[in-house]
Amino acid sequence: xxxxxxxxxxxxxxxxxxxxxxxxxxxxxxxxxxxxxxxxxxxxxxxxxxxxxxxxxxxxxxxxxxxxxxxxxxxxxxxxxxxxxxxxxxxxxxxxxxxxxxxxxxxxxxxxxxxxxxxxxxxxxxxxxxxxxxxxxxxxxxxxxxxxxxxxxxxxxxxxxxxxxxxxxxxxxxxxxxxxxxxxxxxxxxxxxxxxxxxxxxxxxxxxxxxxxxxxxxxxxxxxxxxxxxxxxxxxxx
Amino acid sequence: xxxxxxxxxxxxxxxxxxxxxxxxxxxxxxxxxxxxxxxxxxxxxxxxxxxxxxxxxxxxxxxxxxxxxxxxxxxxxxxxxxxxxxxxxxxxxxxxxxxxxxxxxxxxxxxxxxxxxxxxxxxxxxxxxxxxxxxxxxxxxxxxxxxxxxxxxxxxxxxxxxxxxxxxxxxxxxxxxxxxxxxxxxxxxxxxxxxxxxxxxxxxxxxxxxxxxxxxxxxxxxxxxxxxxxxxxxxxxxxxxxxx
Numbered sequence: 001x002x003x004x005x006x007x008x009x010x011x012x013x014x015x016x017x018x019x020x021x022x023x024x025x026x027x028x029x030x031x032x033x034x035x036x037x038x039x040x041x042x043x044x045x046x047x048x049x050x051x052x053x054x055x056x057x058x059x060x061x062x063x064x065x066x067x068x069x070x071x072x073x074x075x076x077x078x079x080x081x082x083x084x085x086x087x088x089x090x091x092x093x094x095x096x097x098x099x100x101x102x103x104x105x106x107x108x109x110x111x112x113x114x115x116x117x118x119x120x121x122x123x124x125x126x127x128x129x130x131x132x133x134x135x136x137x138x139x140x141x142x143x144x145x146x147x148x149x150x151x152x153x154x155x156x157x158x159x160x161x162x163x164x165x166x167x168x169x170x171x172x173x174x175x176x177x178x179x180x181x182x183x184x185x186x187x188x189x190x191x192x193x194x195x196x197x198x199x200x201x202x203x204x205x206x207x208x209x210x211x212x213x214x215x216x217x218x219x220x221x222x223x224x225x226x227x228x229x230x231x232x233x234x235x236x237x238x
Numbered sequence: 239x240x241x242x243x244x245x246x247x248x249x250x251x252x253x254x255x256x257x258x259x260x261x262x263x264x265x266x267x268x269x270x271x272x273x274x275x276x277x278x279x280x281x282x283x284x285x286x287x288x289x290x291x292x293x294x295x296x297x298x299x300x301x302x303x304x305x306x307x308x309x310x311x312x313x314x315x316x317x318x319x320x321x322x323x324x325x326x327x328x329x330x331x332x333x334x335x336x337x338x339x340x341x342x343x344x345x346x347x348x349x350x351x352x353x354x355x356x357x358x359x360x361x362x363x364x365x366x367x368x369x370x371x372x373x374x375x376x377x378x379x380x381x382x383x384x385x386x387x388x389x390x391x392x393x394x395x396x397x398x399x400x401x402x403x404x405x406x407x408x409x410x411x412x413x414x415x416x417x418x419x420x421x422x423x424x425x426x427x428x429x430x431x432x433x434x435x436x437x438x439x440x441x442x443x444x445x446x447x448x449x450x451x452x453x454x455x456x457x458x459x460x461x462x463x464x465x466x467x468x469x470x471x472x473x474x475x476x477x478x479x480x481x482x
Binding site for chain 2: 138141144145146147148149150151158159162163166
C-alpha cells in the first residue's frame with residue numbers, strides 16, 4: 001500500500017464542488033450570524049452603563065424584553081451542541097410546526113437548514129464577542145461622548161461602535177474559522193459539502209489516506225484564506 | 239449677576255456613603271471657580287453633578303436655567319452648554335485631533351462638515367496645535383492631548399467649562415502648556431469650574447476658591463485672601479500638603 005497521488009487527482013473535481021458548497025454555507029452563515037450577533041449583543045447590553053446608561057419610559061420596557069430574549073437565545077445556543085441544533089432545524093422543526101400551529105409539510109432543504117444553523121449558532125457566539133468588545137471600551141470615552149450632549153444612537157454608532165469593532169476582529173476571525181469547520185457536521189443532514197464529498201469518494205475507492213489528506217488540505221486552504229482576510233482587515237482598521 | 243449654576247441643599251450618595259452633604263452653592267456667569275480639597279472630599283462628584291454624569295440624590299440643582307433632578311430628558315440640553323475636560327483626556331482614539339474637535343459641532347450643533355472643520359482648525363490654532371491637526375491621539379504627548387481635549391470641549395461653544403483635575407496626569411513641564419490654555423479660556427469670560435491641585439492657577443486665573451472637605455464646602459472666598467491667610471487649620475494643613 002502506497003500513497004497514490006492519482007486518487008487525489010480523480011477526486012479533485014468532486015472535492016472542489018464540495019468546497020464551493022462549504023464556502024457558500026459559511027459566507028451566508030457568517031453574514032447572517034454577524035447581523036444576528038450584533039443585534040443580540042447590543043440587546044444584551046441594553047440599559048447598562050456600557051451603552052450610555054438606563055433608558056426611561058416605554059423604551060425601557062422594550063429594551064428589558066430585548067435583553068431577556070437575547071440572554072435566553074445565547075444560553076440556549078451555547079448550551080447545546082451544533083449537531084443537535086442542525087438535527088432540530090432539519091428534522092424536528094417541521095414536526096414542531098405541525099404540532100403547534102397545525103401546518104403540515106413545512107420543511108427546509110438540507111442547504112437552507114445548514115445555513116440557518118450556522119447563522120443561529122454563530123450569532124450566539126458573535127453576540128458574546130460584541131458584548132465583550134463593547135465592555136472593553138473605556139468608560140471615560142463614553143462619558144466624554146455623553147458630556148458633549150450627543151444622543152445614545154450617536155454614542156453607539158460614532159464612538160462605541162468603531163472602537164469595539166476594531167477590538168472584535170481577532171475573536172471574530174476565530175469564530176468565522178470555527179463556523180467554517182462546523183459546516184462539516186452537515187454531513188448528517190445530507191448536504192453535499194466538502195466532508196460529505198470526501199466520504200462518498202472514500203466509500204467508492206476505500207483510499208482513506210489520500211482522500212482525507214486531500215480533504216484536510218482543502219479545509220486548511222479555506223481557513224487560511226479566512227485568517228489572511230481577517231489579518232488584512234485588522235491592518236486596514238489600524 | 240444671574241446665577242449660572244445653583245446647588246440647593248444637594249446631597250449625593252453612592253450606596254450608603256454620602257459623598258456630598260447639603261451643598262448650597264451659587265456660581266454666577268463668568269466666574270472662574272477653583273475647587274480644591276483632599277481626595278475623597280467630593281470635588282469630582284460636585285463637578286460631575288453639574289453635567290449630569292452623576293445624578294444628585296436629593297436637593298435641587300439648576301444649570302443654565304434648567305432644573306436637573308428628575309428631568310432626564312433635558313440632560314442633553316444642559317450638556318450641549320457644558321464642556322468637560324477630564325483628567326485622562328479621553329480623546330476618541332479612532333479620530334485625529336481635528337476630527338475630535340470637529341465631532342461636537344457636527345454631531346451636536348449640526349453644522350456642515352466644512353464649517354465644523356473650520357471651527358476645529360481655529361480652535362486647534364488657539365491651543366497651539368494647528369500643526370498636529372491630522373495626528374491621532376496616540377501620536378501626541380499628554381499635554382498636547384489635553385489641549386486638544388480642551389479645544390474639543392470648547393468647540394460646542396459652551397457657556398460653562400468643567401475641568402476635572404486636568405493636569406494631574408501630566409509631567410510638570412507639560413502642565414504649564416495646559417494651564418496657559420486654561421488661563422486663556424478664563425479670559426474669554428466662560429464660566430469655569432476647575433477641580434485641581436494647581437494653587438498657582440487658582441491665584442492667577444481664579445476668581446473664587448472653594449475648599450472642600452468631607453463632602454462639604456469648608457471655605458469659599460477670594461483665592462488670594464484664602465491662600466495668603468488660610469482662615470482654618472484644615473485649609474492651612476491642606477495647603478502645606480500640596481506644597482503651596
